Amino acid sequence: MEVNLKTRLGPVELRHPVINASGTFDALSADLVLEADLFDRFPFSAYIPKTVTLRPREGNKPPRLYETAAGLLNSIGLANGGIDAFIKDDLPRLARLPVPVIVSVAGESTDDYGDCAGLLEAHPEVAAIELNVSCPNIELGGRSLGLDPKRTHRAVSLARSATSKFLIVKLTPNVTDIVEIAAAAADAGADCISLINTVHGMVLDHWSLKPVLGHITGGLSGPAIKPVAIRAVFLVSQALDGLPVIGMGGITTGQNALEFLAAGAAAVAVGTANFRNPLAAADIVSELGGLMQERGIGSVEELTGLAQK
Amino acid sequence: MDAGLIPASLCECPVVENRQVGAYRQVSFVAPEIAALAQPGQFMMVRLAGESLDPLLPRPMGVHDVDSDLVKMLVDPVGKGTVALAGAAVGDRLSVLGPLGNGFDLEGGGPAVLVAGGMGAAPLTMLAGALLTRGREVSCLLGFRTRSQTLAAELFQEADIEVLTEDGSAGRQGLACDPLPGLLDGQPGRTKPEIFACGPAAMLAEVARIARQQGVRAQVSVAAHMACGIGSCQGCVVKGSASYLKVCTEGPVFDAKDLEWK
Numbered sequence A: 001m002e003v004n005l006k007t008r009l010g011p012v013e014l015r016h017p018v019i020n021a022s023g024t025f026d027a028l029s030a031d032l033v034l035e036a037d038l039f040d041r042f043p044f045s046a047y048i049p050k051t052v053t054l055r056p057r058e059g060n061k062p063p064r065l066y067e068t069a070a071g072l073l074n075s076i077g078l079a080n081g082g083i084d085a086f087i088k089d090d091l092p093r094l095a096r097l098p099v100p101v102i103v104s105v106a107g108e109s110t111d112d113y114g115d116c117a118g119l120l121e122a123h124p125e126v127a128a129i130e131l132n133v134s135c136p137n138i139e140l141g142g143r144s145l146g147l148d149p150k151r152t153h154r155a156v157s158l159a160r161s162a163t164s165k166f167l168i169v170k171l172t173p174n175v176t177d178i179v180e181i182a183a184a185a186a187d188a189g190a191d192c193i194s195l196i197n198t199v200h201g202m203v204l205d206h207w208s209l210k211p212v213l214g215h216i217t218g219g220l221s222g223p224a225i226k227p228v229a230i231r232a233v234f235l236v237s238q239a240l241d242g243l244p245v246i247g248m249g250g251i252t253t254g255q256n257a258l259e260f261l262a263a264g265a266a267a268v269a270v271g272t273a274n275f276r277n278p279l280a281a282a283d284i285v286s287e288l289g290g291l292m293q294e295r296g297i298g299s300v301e302e303l304t305g306l307a308q309k
Numbered sequence B: 001m002d003a004g005l006i007p008a009s010l011c012e013c014p015v016v017e018n019r020q021v022g023a024y025r026q027v028s029f030v031a032p033e034i035a036a037l038a039q040p041g042q043f044m045m046v047r048l049a050g051e052s053l054d055p056l057l058p059r060p061m062g063v064h065d066v067d068s069d070l071v072k073m074l075v076d077p078v079g080k081g082t083v084a085l086a087g088a089a090v091g092d093r094l095s096v097l098g099p100l101g102n103g104f105d106l107e108g109g110g111p112a113v114l115v116a117g118g119m120g121a122a123p124l125t126m127l128a129g130a131l132l133t134r135g136r137e138v139s140c141l142l143g144f145r146t147r148s149q150t151l152a153a154e155l156f157q158e159a160d161i162e163v164l165t166e167d168g169s170a171g172r173q174g175l176a177c178d179p180l181p182g183l184l185d186g187q188p189g190r191t192k193p194e195i196f197a198c199g200p201a202a203m204l205a206e207v208a209r210i211a212r213q214q215g216v217r218a219q220v221s222v223a224a225h226m227a228c229g230i231g232s233c234q235g236c237v238v239k240g241s242a243s244y245l246k247v248c249t250e251g252p253v254f255d256a257k258d259l260e261w262k
């Protein structure tokens, strides 16, 4: 049986369903460090660089990382050079990638979402925009606006009126009712929902009993959060029938990807697993193809949402 | 530093030896690509190959030594990642990405003073060899907490070595930096030495202070928690004089004057 791994996010066609999670794979840096020809054998079917903000951000005080049981706690703090530098320096180089580029933006204020989307609108190299509504927001005293359905609605509306590009909204799982936030995003014009960003967490040094991270708290990623992510994908894709979902949170194997797609995702993203192996996605794609073949699932479309039927 | 980027490869490497060296484990594995390319001060991201999710991520390990196809690392088991690596048995396979980062710049002239604190001695043995090959005079100050943690001086070949321990149980009592100002004073007419250092943050800060005071160059190898090792995650940053710098791709060896010292 011929397995068809192609999938699509609206107008964005993907040659297989595995993309990268924002902030976990720097194609430009990896291209310099890893053996040549990374761009030719690029493991992801679309590329999302790290989230950019209107103004540059230095990021949080180190230490910014600590490994937990089957997980990783981070407090990078959206360190980035700002959207102008991104458009000028990075975007032309990323345009050489053999896959569509999805640009992730976050606002330090609600208005920033509209401004960022507007700045990207003129660039044909940008296939889609992902709004990361989990950024610590200045107006909210460092809380992210993705915690509140009304503010999420407002940010997405501003971006929607600034761009005609395919608009993805990436949600935080640190909320009481994720379906309510996803519905607000959809109502404001989101074309797709990305789930999940990291789960709030904290670790203490085993000896000093003081917080390990310079920022005190951080976000948990990796296999430890997979059940949290599967639930979010299942509930949101069921509630917002017809709106594609990108699922992520702890995917390290083809079997994991299979489960996210079955839960309702149209595509999946690999994050922390890239740190285990920068080419992990290539193995995940081939394992996924093998598993679909074994089970007689002919296409991603057929697989998506099997858990709901 | 800026030795020019060498492409890193990801390999599954069989372990061929694991032996006790002082308080540490010296683990040797077959990695011809890395052995051929590694420069003193570069590092690798290493984990036990396989599906186990705990430990989840590889750990940064300095290239301790290279012997034809073999690469050796010296592991100090301080937590779950290093305990797993220290326990690698002959025949186990390691997943290794490397060589990574910028090693020491060997192009300077004149005598070299190597300063190591504890495990910081691991990457300096290869450096001592490389400097000696270039005809540079090498003296080493090796500081350890106590006798049981000292690293065998023979690792440093024919370099001139002084061992110090905090409790005086081996060598002179004191810290690695204590004899440094004396060594730098030098004689009139001689080129001032260059410092190469690796060790705990407090020791590196002291090295940077002495170097600044005496007007000599110091290259320091900095440690930080790392996830990816290839510049993707921005997790391993240290404060530079202007902005945060990534230890993995902009270091781990820095010119001390480019970092902010408290």
Ligand SMILES: Cc1cc2nc3c(=O)[nH]c(=O)nc-3n(C[C@H](O)[C@H](O)[C@H](O)COP(=O)(O)OP(=O)(O)OC[C@H]3O[C@@H](n4cnc5c(N)ncnc54)[C@H](O)[C@@H]3O)c2cc1C
Residues within 6 Å of the ligand: A067, B043, B059, B060, B061, B062, B063, B073, B074, B075, B076, B077, B078, B079, B080, B081, B082, B083, B119, B122, B123, B222, B223, B224, B225, B226, B247, B252
């Ligand atoms: C470029 C580089 C080269 C290195 N070379 C070597 C080497 O050759 N041999 C070796 O044994 N170790 C080396 N290290 C340090 C080693 O990577 C860490 O000790 C290891 O990552 C700790 O992981 P763990 O799971 O064992 O301990 P964890 O459970 O993560 O930590 C145990 C304890 O060590 C501290 N710690 C953790 N990571 C670091 C770190 N990177 N620096 C300082 N303290 C830390 C923690 O705060 C904690 O107190 C190097 C680090 C870097 C950045």
Ligand SMILES: Cc1cc2nc3c(=O)[nH]c(=O)nc-3n(C[C@H](O)[C@H](O)[C@H](O)COP(=O)(O)O)c2cc1C
Residues within 6 Å of the ligand: A021, A022, A023, A024, A050, A051, A072, A074, A076, A078, A104, A132, A170, A196, A197, A198, A220, A221, A222, A223, A225, A248, A249, A250, A251, A269, A270, A271, A272, A273, B233, B235
């Ligand atoms: C080090 C690190 C940095 C991240 N940076 C971003 C970011 O800039 N923007 C974003 O939307 N998500 C960011 N994330 C979250 C991931 O994109 C992803 O949503 C999350 O890690 C769950 O997937 P995983 O378990 O596969 O890593 C980051 C995660 C990690 C671990």
